[in-house]
Amino acid sequence: MRVLLVEDEPEMAAALTVALKNYDMVVDHISTLADAEEAVFINDYGAILLDRQLPDGDGLTLIPKLRARGAGVPVIVLTARGELADRIAGLDTGADDYLGKPFAVEELLARLRAVLRRPADLPPETMRLGRLSFDLGNREASVAGQPLDLPRRELLVLEALLRRMGRTVTRSSLEEAVYSIDDEIQSNALDTHVSRLRRKLSEAEAEVEIHGIRGVGYLLKHSP
Template identity: 45%
Template sequence: MRLLLVEDSARLRELVSETIREAGWRIDTVGSALEAQSVLYVDAYDLILLDLGLPDGDGLDVLRALRRQRNATPVLVLTARGAIDERIAGLDAGADDYLTKPFNNGELLARIRALLRRAPVVLAPVLEAGQLRFDPARHEVSCYGEVLPLTPRERSVLEILMRDLGSVTPKRVLERKLSDLDGDISVNAIDLQLSRLRKKLAACPAGVAIETVRGVGYLLRETGP
């Protein structure tokens, strides 16, 4: 099981992450609405722990956007907003459960277990381009059925490009999304990842090509059989 915690307090992120990992689950953490939206764009999670008071927006906006995209991932809201009308607003926006701060770690884990038990199995769609298949649920890229030995960052780059198949992905967008996922990343580092990725795809061959659109960004296109 893999969880996402969206919380602006670094200390609370640390404490909750420790509790979650001790319970045997994996967890990723972000501290803003923009980071949450970027991560959810490229990754699938079994459950989301969502704070509402984020520095760059309201967590309810993140929740509403998630539900508009028909993403049914269970969401447990963690917030200091304890008034009944605020709890109702969170549930009406699509939250599956609501836990006010401060909370007991035992209760937190119990609520997570309850949500995971009743959560439907939601399979993220497999992305395809040429002979490539990217399975978000398994975090695997395969070519002719063989899993490609990509690093996590190479896989992230390829997934972003596959989602924009046939369209140019602006360099600034790729840089922002990768920075949100993996810390600050320079343009030179992105170019290096793309160079390595091109070599691995050519060795398949995958039936796709990554083109550099000078001054704009990058384009993944199918090259045919």
């Protein structure tokens, strides 16, 4: 899943980026409100972690703009402004959660899991196809109950394909799910990840197949 982190404190941003990547998420880090507004209208995010006190304004002003265009992406506000009135303002503006600084990274991850469970149009906590299962909460894949050990980016490819199982996923959509805006993407990098993932699924007898759609992308489906 791709997450937008809007945070202008370098040390905080670096720590959160590492924690989220360790949780197998793609992180786009933005430090200003203007850049955040541009990013959310260009990219598709699974969640937004939003600081309030940004160099060019209050991060809360981003939320009504998201909601006005029908974007239901979960937003967790992260801020040192933790007074009751501030929390109420954040939630009334449309934030899904409000977490005061300082906070434990473990609590942030737990709150992130919680807000991701709320929307009705998201996949269930565990996605299944053939003998393959993907636990979204624990970020783990398994085949017939046996863990499937996958590097971070192969896991991200698998998640993106499973979220649209039975439908073609374009190369651009897969790249957005796997790489952040700061990553340099080699021309054949995505194909390499897909090839390795395809081989591991076959070796594990997952009863799923990744089909390449020439010039478009990839499709994951059951192979009885």
